[in-house]
Amino acid sequence: MKAIVYTEYGTPDVLQVKEVEKTKHKDDEVLIRIHAAEATKADCEMRSFKFAVKWFWLPLRIAMGLTRPKNLVLGGYFAGKIESTGKDVSNLEKGDEIFGTTKLRMGAYGEYVCLPASYTIVPKPYNLTFEEAAAVPLGGLNALHFLRKANIQNGEQVLINGAGGSIGSFAVQITKAMGAEVAAVDSAAKEEMLRRIGADHFFDYTTEDFTKSGQTYDVIFDMVAQSSYSACIKLLNPKGRYLMGNPRISDMLRSVITSSFTDKMAIFAFAGETAEELLALKEMIEVGKIKPIVDQVYSIDQAADAHRRVETEQRLGIVVISMRSHQSNEMPGHNG
Template sequence: MKAVVYEKYGSPDVLELKDINKPIPKRNEVLIRVYTTSVSAGDWRLRKADPFLARLFNGLFKPRRVKVLGFELAGVVEEVGEKVQSLKRGDAVFASCGLRFGGYAEYACLPANELISLMPSNMTFEEAATVPVGGLTALRFLRQNNVKANDKVLIYGASGSVGTFAVQIAKSFNAEVTAVCSTANTRLVSQLGAHHIIDYTQTDFLKAETRFDFVFDAVGKTSKSACRHLLKPGGKFITVKGSPKSRPDDLSTLKEMIEAGNLITVIDRRYTLEQIREAHAYVESFRKKGNVVINIIPGQEQQQL
């Protein structure tokens, strides 16, 4: 099968399209024909070993544990292990690959656990493939901190993958959402449901007069000390640099929200597996809006269940 492999850390040029062995599912795994994957921050950071601590996870001098990136995917189950009962051959699924990665390939084996679910019935494969990383991150942080109705929530980096999901999820919790983004993205975050928008190219959000119950740094570019004065007494600063707690129903909750019409995904650009270097370079430039997808099988912007 074809897969994008990297044998050393570095720029997008280290990514190479190669033929490798097709994986065989273990007793508790499913083999998925991958239709679409994405380029997330986790992908390019592991490729680049940025931060340096990534080397402690994946090999000090070169990649050892993960050589095929791809943090999330959507596709069709082709084979199931003998212990798997929750899924069957032919099921359309979307999934987080977890720390095993592996989405940049024609096939991937994943455990049949809470990180894989039947696809939402109202999404294409490429839409579904962009939900697990950004959607799960946003949901987990907002749930963990008990964001609720009438809370005032400021979301910094509202036009990124985590940010676009966070705006919608916070709104679905009936919170009052203030989104921080650039001029080019104000219309987008407004359409996603933000009640107030701060254009950081025109106004320093740190000078906002409103005090918030939560400040959510969805891009990891600010700090608690910088935002402390924006918080109400007892308010909380949330950052994607943290580690949110997971729940077994996280992915199924996102699926229900999508099918209820309360959550969509934003796709900025589409690439093929052969264009993976270009896709990585674009995402690493920090210019993307929402998500960047890699269509391994062409035409996934049209194909729905």
């Protein structure tokens, strides 16, 4: 089978399409034919080994490979079809159109991947293409997980910092669906897209500092590693919640004090990315409450360009790599 592999850390040019051995599933696993995978910021960070949050550099380097990557195929979020199932699998069947996550196994940048059937793999929304569906799990699962923790009420004021990215673009839509008034923070190029998907207010972080606007919020959902913890806490209304998607260790420690000794809460978490949450997202997509915002779809041979697009930060939404162009001439379009 073909896969996009990287054998050294570096620029997008280290990504190459190679022929690799097609894995066989175990009794409790399924073999998935990948149709499309999201090219994520995290994939780019792993490829280059450059991370916004520095504190886990050494343990991560040991886990991922000290001198070169141990796991050669990136890709954590996908849509595809079940090709075959192990004899102990009862929840999935050959031919099922699915989407999901590979968790830490990665491997979605290949034509096939084997995963335990117990992983987060659920039926694809009927009204999305495979390329659109692959753009859902990362952003949708992380946004939903955090926003549920904030228990957002109708009419609350919510600010989303980093609103134009994979997680943020879902967060804006889910927050609107929860009945809140949404302020989005990102760069100016994304204002039109963010207003289109529901943002009521917009701050361009390159020219404005939302912490100095005088506006306060019931919830701040923050995807930006460099944010000022104290400035964000100060902006919260009484009983306000600060959701930290990208916290420093010092912020995690301070969050314990905030949550224990004030009427505000600071929440950090790693999203579990559960099947229940992905099914909830599927339902919201099928009734038209939310949709993935796909910036561009690249073919398997254009993986380096896909990563460059993710890293240039000019994208309006989510970048997807289609694995289908090798099997047919069909090249899905761009729905940005």
